[in-house]
Amino acid sequence: MTGSDKYLCTLFIIISIIFLGQITVAEDENEEPVPSSLYSPNDHITILNANNFAPKVYNQRQVFFVEFYSSWCGACIGYAETYKQLAKQLNQWKNIVRIAAVDCADDQNLGLCRDHNVDAFPSIKYFKYMSTSPNDAIRYMGNKYNLDEVALDIAQLVYNDWTYRRPAEWPNFQTSNNYIRLEDILPTIPPAASLLALIVEDNPSRTAWAEMIAFANDKRLFVAQIQRSNPIAHQFGIMAPSGKSRLFLLKKGDPVPLYISKEHDSWLQMQNKINEHLAEIPLTGTLDLQQNEVLRDGKTSDDQKMLVTWSQFEVQMMDIITALRHMLMSEIPRKTVINGENLRALKLWLRAMKKVN
Numbered sequence: 329m330t331g332s333d334k335y336l337c338t339l340f341i342i343i344s345i346i347f348l349g350q351i352t353v354a355e356d357e358n359e360e361p362v363p364s365s366l367y368s369p370n371d372h373i374t375i376l377n378a379n380n381f382a383p384k385v386y387n388q389r390q391v392f393f394v395e396f397y398s399s400w401c402g403a404c405i406g407y408a409e410t411y412k413q414l415a416k417q418l419n420q421w422k423n424i425v426r427i428a429a430v431d432c433a434d435d436q437n438l439g440l441c442r443d444h445n446v447d448a449f450p451s452i453k454y455f456k457y458m459s460t461s462p463n464d465a466i467r468y469m470g471n472k473y474n475l476d477e478v479a480l481d482i483a484q485l486v487y488n489d490w491t492y493r494r495p496a497e498w499p500n501f502q503t504s505n506n507y508i509r510l511e512d513i514l515p516t517i518p519p520a521a522s523l524l525a526l527i528v529e530d531n532p533s534r535t536a537w538a539e540m541i542a543f544a545n546d547k548r549l550f551v552a553q554i555q556r557s558n559p560i561a562h563q564f565g566i567m568a569p570s571g572k573s574r575l576f577l578l579k580k581g582d583p584v585p586l587y588i589s590k591e592h593d594s595w596l597q598m599q600n601k602i603n604e605h606l607a608e609i610p611l612t613g614t615l616d617l618q619q620n621e622v623l624r625d626g627k628t629s630d631d632q633k634m635l636v637t638w639s640q641f642e643v644q645m646m647d648i649i650t651a652l653r654h655m656l657m658s659e660i661p662r663k664t665v666i667n668g669e670n671l672r673a674l675k676l677w678l679r680a681m682k683k684v685n
Contacts, residue, residue, distance in 0.1 A: 366399055366408040367429050372415040374428035378440045381430070385455050389497060391489060392426045392455040393418075393468070393482055396441055398433040401449040407472065411450075414475050417596060418482070420542045424498060425482060442664060454482070457489040476594050480534040483595075487537045499540040503531065504552055510560050510583055513552055517580050520547040522609050525602055526576040527553045528561045535573040538595040539602070548609050549602065564588070573598075577605060652681075 367373045376384060376394065385392050395411055397404035415427040432441035432449065444453065444462045452468040459465065470481045490501050504513070517524055525543070527536040536553035543549045554560050556569060564576055564585065575589035575598045586605060589598055660666075666674060 365431050365434075366397065366404060367412070371412045372419040372422075372427065373412070374426050376428050376430045377434065378436050381440055385428070386460050387458055389457065389495060390424055390426055391457055391482075391486060392428050392459075393452065394428045394430060394455060394465075395450050395452050396430050396432055396444065396446040397450040399431050400433055404450045407450055410473055410475070414478055417475060418479060420599070421482075423545050424486060424541050438661070442661075445664070447663060454485050456485075457493050457495060476596070479538055479595060483534045483537040483541060484532060486541055487532070487534075499544045499551070501537055501540060503533065504554050504558070506555055506558055508554070508558065508560070510563065513560075514578075514581060514583070517550045518547065521550040522580055523549045523586075523602075523605060524578045524580060525549055525551045525598075526560070526578060527551065527573060527598075528556055528558070528564070528566055528576065529553060529573040530555050530570070533573075535595045535598065539575075539598060542599050543602065546606065548606055548611075575601065577602065 365375070367375060369375060374384065374392075385394070397407075399405075411427075411429070418425055418427055430437055430440065432438070432446055444465065450472075452472060453465040454468055456464045456466070466485065468478075468481070471477055486498075487501050489495075490498055513524070513526070525539060527533070527539060529536050533553045536551065540551045540553075543551055556566055556571065564574075566574060572591050572593075573589075573595075574591065575587070575593065576585045577587040578585050587601055589601065593601075660674065663670070
């Protein structure tokens with residue numbers, strides 16, 4: 329085959345891929361449809377797109393934790409259940425923290441994902457309080473599979489926002505005076521509160537911040553944080569200079585704890601225990617929730633057994649052509665600038681395409 333013939337062959341393949349989207353392909357009526365998205369509002373996840381992203385995320389008195397994903401991406405499909413579990417666990421935080429997602433495989437969202445410099449899937453970004461542009465987002469670099477750590481990382485980011493903006497509608501995350509006594513705290517509990525959640529934790533007090541976020545709108549509870557060196561901590565038997573966070577749940581006016589958490593309890597276990605005690609207290613005011621759900625820790629370890637439908641991995645020639653077209657028309661143009669190693673990789677890929685005959 330001459331060089332001219334190879335050029336024409338390659339050109340024909342590329343043109344075929346580009347115009348493939350105009351061809352209607354009949355589907356096997358017995359074949360299950362491929363879902364157009366990995367998430368739904370029933371998953372406690374706010375579905376964002378090019379039309380609603382700005383009005384929902386920007387200039388809001390909330391923060392947004394947004395996953396930019398592609399519905400065909402294997403890593404995204406594998407992470408979807410973990411992200412759903414995170415959204416369920418943090419649903420009680422929704423007045424301050426919204427869990428959201430954008431499907432970058434949807435053609436209408438290509439420009440949105442390009443504007444946010446999404447170059448890998450899944451990518452997760454934290455949008456600050458009153459964000460106004462993509463520049464206000466922080467790329468999440470933590471272990472997204474460790475749900476306990478993700479939640480505490482979000483609590484840290486919320487606290488950072490609070491220290492800078494001090495939103496009046498948010499809880500007061502200020503650490504209690506290290507010399508404050510229990511008899512000083514009990515009289516300061518708001519009249520509507522029946523319980524005091526006292527969390528013993530040195531700075532950064534991420535567990536305490538997490539509980540403050542979770543119960544920000546629940547007037548039945550007052551959350552306070554003290555350090556391990558505080559006399560109150562010593563009063564409750566905490567003498568070690570370092571250790572895990574501890575929860576002491578007290579009834580207003582009673583210095584004897586109703587409940588003391590175990591040394592290795594997570595923020596979610598503490599939240600659950602608080603919810604159990606709040607269930608005995610009638611809801612008051614305009615609390616935007618039914619009785620808070622007691623959740624179990626989600627298992628996301630590799631040893632979970634999964635049912636796999638192996639037929640989903642069958643590949644047809646049409647699938648390959650469709651994937652190549654998507655790469656040419658959607659994935660590659662998403663990058664605003666292609667240089668360095670990425671440019672070299674693109675050239676190698678195009679050379680491989682050229683060898684097809």
